[in-house]
Amino acid sequence: MKIISRNLLLFAALLLVYTLLFRFGLGQLLTAEKWFWVIIIAILYGGIIFITAWTTGKRDGMENFLFDAGFRWNFTTFLVWGAASEAWFLLDLHSAYESIRVVHITLLIWSGFLLLHFLLFLILRRRRTIKGVHKTDIFE
Protein backbone atom coordinates (compact mmCIF):
# COMPACT_ATOMS: atom_id res chain seq x y z
CA MET A 1 0.00 0.00 0.00
CA LYS A 2 1.74 3.11 -1.24
CA ILE A 3 0.73 6.69 -0.44
CA ILE A 4 2.95 8.04 -3.22
CA SER A 5 2.09 5.53 -5.92
CA ARG A 6 3.28 5.24 -9.53
CA ASN A 7 -0.08 6.54 -10.77
CA LEU A 8 0.07 9.55 -8.46
CA LEU A 9 3.58 10.40 -9.69
CA LEU A 10 2.44 10.04 -13.29
CA PHE A 11 -0.49 12.37 -12.59
CA ALA A 12 1.84 14.90 -10.92
CA ALA A 13 4.26 14.81 -13.88
CA LEU A 14 1.50 15.26 -16.46
CA LEU A 15 -0.10 18.00 -14.41
CA LEU A 16 3.22 19.86 -14.29
CA VAL A 17 3.53 19.67 -18.07
CA TYR A 18 -0.10 20.82 -18.55
CA THR A 19 0.36 23.69 -16.10
CA LEU A 20 3.54 24.96 -17.72
CA LEU A 21 1.93 24.75 -21.18
CA PHE A 22 -1.20 26.46 -19.86
CA ARG A 23 0.80 29.25 -18.21
CA PHE A 24 2.76 29.80 -21.40
CA GLY A 25 -0.38 29.80 -23.58
CA LEU A 26 -2.26 32.01 -21.14
CA GLY A 27 0.53 34.58 -21.09
CA GLN A 28 0.70 34.67 -24.88
CA LEU A 29 -3.07 34.98 -25.33
CA LEU A 30 -3.41 37.67 -22.65
CA THR A 31 -0.61 39.70 -24.20
CA ALA A 32 -2.30 39.36 -27.61
CA GLU A 33 -5.63 40.29 -25.90
CA LYS A 34 -7.41 37.26 -27.35
CA TRP A 35 -9.97 37.01 -24.56
CA PHE A 36 -12.15 34.34 -26.17
CA TRP A 37 -9.17 31.98 -26.51
CA VAL A 38 -8.21 32.63 -22.91
CA ILE A 39 -11.54 31.09 -21.86
CA ILE A 40 -11.10 28.20 -24.28
CA ILE A 41 -7.58 27.37 -23.07
CA ALA A 42 -8.75 27.54 -19.44
CA ILE A 43 -11.61 25.12 -20.16
CA LEU A 44 -9.23 22.79 -22.01
CA TYR A 45 -6.76 22.96 -19.12
CA GLY A 46 -9.45 22.12 -16.56
CA GLY A 47 -10.89 19.36 -18.76
CA ILE A 48 -7.60 17.64 -19.40
CA ILE A 49 -6.71 17.74 -15.70
CA PHE A 50 -10.07 16.18 -14.87
CA ILE A 51 -9.63 13.40 -17.45
CA THR A 52 -6.05 12.68 -16.35
CA ALA A 53 -7.01 12.64 -12.67
CA TRP A 54 -9.96 10.36 -13.40
CA THR A 55 -7.88 7.92 -15.46
CA THR A 56 -4.87 7.73 -13.13
CA GLY A 57 -7.09 7.69 -10.03
CA LYS A 58 -9.18 4.84 -11.38
CA ARG A 59 -6.10 2.82 -12.28
CA ASP A 60 -4.61 3.51 -8.87
CA GLY A 61 -7.80 2.23 -7.26
CA MET A 62 -7.38 -1.07 -9.10
CA GLU A 63 -3.71 -1.49 -8.19
CA ASN A 64 -3.64 0.09 -4.75
CA PHE A 65 -6.25 -0.63 -2.10
CA LEU A 66 -5.60 2.50 -0.06
CA PHE A 67 -8.79 4.49 0.56
CA ASP A 68 -8.18 8.24 0.32
CA ALA A 69 -11.49 9.70 -0.94
CA GLY A 70 -9.52 11.43 -3.72
CA PHE A 71 -7.56 13.53 -1.22
CA ARG A 72 -4.09 12.56 -2.52
CA TRP A 73 -5.05 13.73 -6.00
CA ASN A 74 -6.50 17.00 -4.73
CA PHE A 75 -3.43 17.66 -2.57
CA THR A 76 -1.05 16.82 -5.43
CA THR A 77 -2.92 19.19 -7.77
CA PHE A 78 -2.66 21.91 -5.12
CA LEU A 79 1.08 21.38 -4.67
CA VAL A 80 1.98 21.08 -8.36
CA TRP A 81 -0.24 23.92 -9.53
CA GLY A 82 0.93 26.14 -6.65
CA ALA A 83 4.63 25.40 -7.15
CA ALA A 84 4.48 25.77 -10.95
CA SER A 85 2.51 29.03 -10.72
CA GLU A 86 4.77 30.53 -8.06
CA ALA A 87 7.86 29.56 -10.09
CA TRP A 88 6.32 31.11 -13.22
CA PHE A 89 6.06 34.46 -11.44
CA LEU A 90 9.43 34.19 -9.69
CA LEU A 91 11.10 33.56 -13.05
CA ASP A 92 9.23 36.58 -14.42
CA LEU A 93 7.60 34.60 -17.22
CA HIS A 94 4.12 36.02 -16.65
CA SER A 95 2.33 38.55 -18.81
CA ALA A 96 1.50 42.10 -17.78
CA TYR A 97 -2.14 41.08 -17.24
CA GLU A 98 -1.31 38.49 -14.59
CA SER A 99 -0.81 39.13 -10.91
CA ILE A 100 0.74 36.87 -8.32
CA ARG A 101 -2.01 38.01 -5.94
CA VAL A 102 -4.48 35.89 -7.92
CA VAL A 103 -2.28 32.84 -7.39
CA HIS A 104 -2.03 33.56 -3.65
CA ILE A 105 -5.78 34.13 -3.23
CA THR A 106 -6.50 30.93 -5.19
CA LEU A 107 -4.09 28.95 -2.99
CA LEU A 108 -5.62 30.45 0.16
CA ILE A 109 -9.20 29.54 -0.82
CA TRP A 110 -8.06 26.15 -2.11
CA SER A 111 -6.30 25.34 1.17
CA GLY A 112 -9.64 25.88 2.96
CA PHE A 113 -11.33 23.36 0.65
CA LEU A 114 -8.33 21.06 1.04
CA LEU A 115 -8.77 21.13 4.82
CA LEU A 116 -12.47 20.29 4.43
CA HIS A 117 -11.58 17.46 2.04
CA PHE A 118 -9.06 16.13 4.56
CA LEU A 119 -11.65 16.21 7.36
CA LEU A 120 -14.15 14.41 5.10
CA PHE A 121 -11.46 11.82 4.31
CA LEU A 122 -10.80 11.26 8.03
CA ILE A 123 -14.53 10.84 8.77
CA LEU A 124 -15.05 8.43 5.85
CA ARG A 125 -11.89 6.50 6.70
CA ARG A 126 -13.13 6.04 10.26
CA ARG A 127 -16.62 4.97 9.18
CA ARG A 128 -16.01 2.97 6.02
CA THR A 129 -12.60 1.35 6.31
CA ILE A 130 -10.71 -1.23 8.32
CA LYS A 131 -7.05 -0.24 8.58
CA GLY A 132 -7.48 2.11 5.60
CA VAL A 133 -9.10 -0.46 3.29
CA HIS A 134 -12.70 0.16 2.28
CA LYS A 135 -14.90 -2.52 3.87
CA THR A 136 -16.51 -3.42 0.53
CA ASP A 137 -13.08 -3.84 -1.10
CA ILE A 138 -11.58 -6.26 1.41
CA PHE A 139 -13.19 -9.52 0.35
CA GLU A 140 -13.39 -10.56 -3.26
Add this chain to the structure above:
Amino acid sequence: MINMTRDDQMHDELLGAWEDTYKKGQLTLWIFLSLKEGPKYVSGLQESIHRFSKGTISAEEQSLYRTLRKFYHLKMVDFSAGKGYKGPDRKYYHLTPLGESLLHSFVERNILLFFEEPLKGLLINSSQAK
Protein backbone atom coordinates in the same frame (compact mmCIF):
# COMPACT_ATOMS: atom_id res chain seq x y z
CA MET B 1 -37.64 -29.34 -31.18
CA ILE B 2 -36.93 -25.66 -31.79
CA ASN B 3 -38.61 -24.77 -28.48
CA MET B 4 -36.49 -27.36 -26.68
CA THR B 5 -33.34 -25.80 -28.08
CA ARG B 6 -34.51 -22.34 -27.10
CA ASP B 7 -35.28 -23.58 -23.59
CA ASP B 8 -31.87 -25.18 -23.33
CA GLN B 9 -30.23 -21.99 -24.52
CA MET B 10 -32.18 -19.93 -21.99
CA HIS B 11 -31.33 -22.43 -19.26
CA ASP B 12 -27.63 -22.11 -20.06
CA GLU B 13 -27.78 -18.32 -20.23
CA LEU B 14 -29.63 -18.08 -16.92
CA LEU B 15 -27.26 -20.58 -15.28
CA GLY B 16 -24.28 -18.59 -16.54
CA ALA B 17 -25.74 -15.34 -15.19
CA TRP B 18 -26.56 -16.96 -11.82
CA GLU B 19 -23.10 -18.48 -11.53
CA ASP B 20 -21.42 -15.19 -12.39
CA THR B 21 -23.33 -13.49 -9.58
CA TYR B 22 -22.78 -16.42 -7.21
CA LYS B 23 -19.02 -16.48 -7.80
CA LYS B 24 -18.64 -12.81 -6.90
CA GLY B 25 -17.27 -12.62 -3.41
CA GLN B 26 -16.23 -16.28 -3.33
CA LEU B 27 -12.54 -15.84 -4.04
CA THR B 28 -11.75 -15.18 -0.39
CA LEU B 29 -13.29 -18.49 0.70
CA TRP B 30 -11.33 -20.41 -1.94
CA ILE B 31 -8.08 -18.67 -0.98
CA PHE B 32 -8.65 -19.34 2.71
CA LEU B 33 -9.56 -23.00 2.11
CA SER B 34 -6.50 -23.49 -0.08
CA LEU B 35 -4.27 -21.95 2.57
CA LYS B 36 -5.96 -24.06 5.24
CA GLU B 37 -4.60 -27.06 3.33
CA GLY B 38 -1.10 -25.69 3.81
CA PRO B 39 1.22 -22.77 2.94
CA LYS B 40 1.28 -21.95 -0.76
CA TYR B 41 2.95 -19.59 -3.20
CA VAL B 42 0.74 -17.73 -5.68
CA SER B 43 0.92 -20.22 -8.56
CA GLY B 44 0.29 -23.09 -6.13
CA LEU B 45 -2.68 -21.22 -4.74
CA GLN B 46 -4.02 -20.66 -8.22
CA GLU B 47 -3.66 -24.35 -8.98
CA SER B 48 -5.39 -25.52 -5.78
CA ILE B 49 -8.31 -23.08 -6.25
CA HIS B 50 -8.77 -24.53 -9.71
CA ARG B 51 -8.54 -28.08 -8.35
CA PHE B 52 -10.83 -27.54 -5.33
CA SER B 53 -13.50 -25.79 -7.40
CA LYS B 54 -13.25 -28.39 -10.17
CA GLY B 55 -12.37 -25.65 -12.60
CA THR B 56 -15.40 -23.48 -11.89
CA ILE B 57 -13.32 -20.76 -10.21
CA SER B 58 -10.23 -19.31 -11.80
CA ALA B 59 -8.23 -16.41 -10.47
CA GLU B 60 -5.75 -14.26 -12.36
CA GLU B 61 -2.28 -14.21 -10.84
CA GLN B 62 -2.34 -10.41 -10.60
CA SER B 63 -5.68 -10.53 -8.84
CA LEU B 64 -4.34 -13.05 -6.33
CA TYR B 65 -1.23 -10.95 -5.64
CA ARG B 66 -3.39 -7.88 -5.03
CA THR B 67 -5.76 -9.80 -2.75
CA LEU B 68 -2.92 -11.38 -0.79
CA ARG B 69 -1.22 -7.99 -0.36
CA LYS B 70 -4.48 -6.67 1.06
CA PHE B 71 -4.95 -9.67 3.36
CA TYR B 72 -1.35 -9.32 4.51
CA HIS B 73 -1.95 -5.65 5.28
CA LEU B 74 -5.01 -6.65 7.32
CA LYS B 75 -3.01 -9.39 9.09
CA MET B 76 -5.21 -12.24 7.80
CA VAL B 77 -2.31 -13.92 6.00
CA ASP B 78 1.43 -13.90 6.46
CA PHE B 79 4.27 -15.30 4.37
CA SER B 80 7.69 -16.82 4.68
CA ALA B 81 10.36 -17.20 2.04
CA GLY B 82 10.76 -20.66 0.58
CA LYS B 83 12.73 -22.29 -2.16
CA GLY B 84 11.53 -21.57 -5.67
CA TYR B 85 11.63 -24.09 -8.48
CA LYS B 86 14.83 -23.28 -10.44
CA GLY B 87 14.60 -19.63 -9.51
CA PRO B 88 14.55 -17.05 -6.73
CA ASP B 89 12.87 -17.67 -3.38
CA ARG B 90 9.09 -17.56 -3.35
CA LYS B 91 6.69 -16.15 -0.83
CA TYR B 92 4.76 -18.99 0.79
CA TYR B 93 1.53 -17.63 2.20
CA HIS B 94 -0.26 -19.05 5.23
CA LEU B 95 -3.24 -18.08 7.37
CA THR B 96 -2.53 -16.13 10.55
CA PRO B 97 -4.49 -16.90 13.75
CA LEU B 98 -6.85 -14.05 12.71
CA GLY B 99 -7.30 -15.63 9.28
CA GLU B 100 -7.93 -19.06 10.83
CA SER B 101 -10.47 -17.59 13.23
CA LEU B 102 -12.25 -15.69 10.43
CA LEU B 103 -12.46 -18.82 8.28
CA HIS B 104 -13.82 -20.79 11.21
CA SER B 105 -16.54 -18.21 11.98
CA PHE B 106 -17.47 -17.70 8.34
CA VAL B 107 -17.78 -21.43 7.63
CA GLU B 108 -19.75 -22.01 10.82
CA ARG B 109 -22.24 -19.22 10.05
CA ASN B 110 -22.55 -19.49 6.28
CA ILE B 111 -21.45 -22.89 5.00
CA LEU B 112 -22.20 -25.55 7.59
CA LEU B 113 -25.94 -24.90 7.43
CA PHE B 114 -25.92 -26.53 3.98
CA PHE B 115 -24.83 -29.78 5.66
CA GLU B 116 -27.78 -29.80 8.03
CA GLU B 117 -31.34 -31.00 7.40
CA PRO B 118 -33.59 -29.93 5.74
CA LEU B 119 -31.13 -28.05 3.48
CA LYS B 120 -28.88 -31.05 2.98
CA GLY B 121 -31.82 -33.17 1.75
CA LEU B 122 -33.13 -30.39 -0.47
CA LEU B 123 -29.72 -29.93 -2.07
CA ILE B 124 -29.39 -33.65 -2.75
CA ASN B 125 -32.93 -33.67 -4.17
CA SER B 126 -32.18 -30.69 -6.40
CA SER B 127 -29.04 -32.31 -7.77
CA GLN B 128 -31.02 -35.47 -8.63
CA ALA B 129 -34.07 -33.68 -10.03
CA LYS B 130 -32.73 -33.30 -13.58
